[in-house]
Amino acid sequence: MSTALFSLEGRTALVTGAGRGIGRSLAVGLAEAGADLILLGRRASQEPTARQIEQAGRTVKIVDLDLADPERVRQAGECLAERERVDILVNNAGVIDRREARAIGHGDWDGVVAVNLSSLFFLTQQLAGPMIDRGGGKVINVASLLSFQGGLRVASYTATKHAVAGLTRALANEWTTHGVQVNAIAPGYIVTDNTRPLREDPLRAEDITSRIPAGRWGEPADLVGAAVFLASSASDYVSGHVLVVDGGWTAR
Numbered sequence: 001m002s003t004a005l006f007s008l009e010g011r012t013a014l015v016t017g018a019g020r021g022i023g024r025s026l027a028v029g030l031a032e033a034g035a036d037l038i039l040l041g042r043r044a045s046q047e048p049t050a051r052q053i054e055q056a057g058r059t060v061k062i063v064d065l066d067l068a069d070p071e072r073v074r075q076a077g078e079c080l081a082e083r084e085r086v087d088i089l090v091n092n093a094g095v096i097d098r099r100e101a102r103a104i105g106h107g108d109w110d111g112v113v114a115v116n117l118s119s120l121f122f123l124t125q126q127l128a129g130p131m132i133d134r135g136g137g138k139v140i141n142v143a144s145l146l147s148f149q150g151g152l153r154v155a156s157y158t159a160t161k162h163a164v165a166g167l168t169r170a171l172a173n174e175w176t177t178h179g180v181q182v183n184a185i186a187p188g189y190i191v192t193d194n195t196r197p198l199r200e201d202p203l204r205a206e207d208i209t210s211r212i213p214a215g216r217w218g219e220p221a222d223l224v225g226a227a228v229f230l231a232s233s234a235s236d237y238v239s240g241h242v243l244v245v246d247g248g249w250t251a252r
Contacts, residue, residue: 006232009034013231014086014127016067016120017093019045021192022142022220024052026090029224030231031058038084040065040076040123041093067093068111070118077126086127088138088231091120094160096194101155109156116160121167128171132178139175140230141168141184143242145249148186165242172240181239183230188246190218214247222247 013035017023031053039046043064053060065076095115131137146158147165172182189208198204226245229235
């Protein structure tokens with residue numbers, strides 16, 4: 001099999017939340033596969049990622065934007081669709097609120113939904129339009145194990161990640177006929193800032209690690225292969241799929 005099947009040469013990928021963790025690894029991984037990058041996220045957070053992309057020999061542009069405001073995200077997506085050709089959209093940005101459900105206020109709930117679901121939808125809506133018109137494109141959403149499970153003390157996050165999985169399938173049903181594949185990656189327990197509270201709790205950390213057949217937590221780099229596959233021509237007949245990358249967790 002030719003490695004050209006997985007090449008992203010000549011394509012531009014936009015990655016949200018690429019300042020750290022999973023987003024940074026995905027952005028750099030796509031660059032190493034040949035893509036040029038647009039990074040969209042918090043102000044002053046993405047420069048280190050941009051430098052890594054430039055070191056990989058690819059071009060990179062930074063868009064500073066707070067994804068907590070879905071209307072501003074929609075407007076930014078509309079502008080980007082007019083002036084940039086985005087072939088691959090990776091919706092990675094997300095926030096998590098760890099507390100008991102009865103302690104979640106209206107504003108707390110809306111804040112998680114705004115970033116994890118509403119902004120994801122409106123950015124995708126705007127950038128997918130030109131993909132449909134061109135007859136090709138890739139949308140990759142970052143879901144979660146909590147797209148399938150309930151979790152503990154993460155009600156708003158779980159609700160949004162279930163929604164991301166459903167939205168992935170709904171958009172695939174509409175857009176695959178136009179040559180736009182919409183898929184998602186569901187990471188398992190990955191070493192990131194979001195999972196630090198779990199890793200710093202000896203009982204939770206041991207309980208989780210003991211259930212992972214791979215015997216370890218994942219690293220952000222463990223997700224790059226899945227992203228390159230879903231971004232490349234190798235996945236042209238894959239759409240509406242949520243690809244779990246979890247070291248075997250869900251198989252237990």
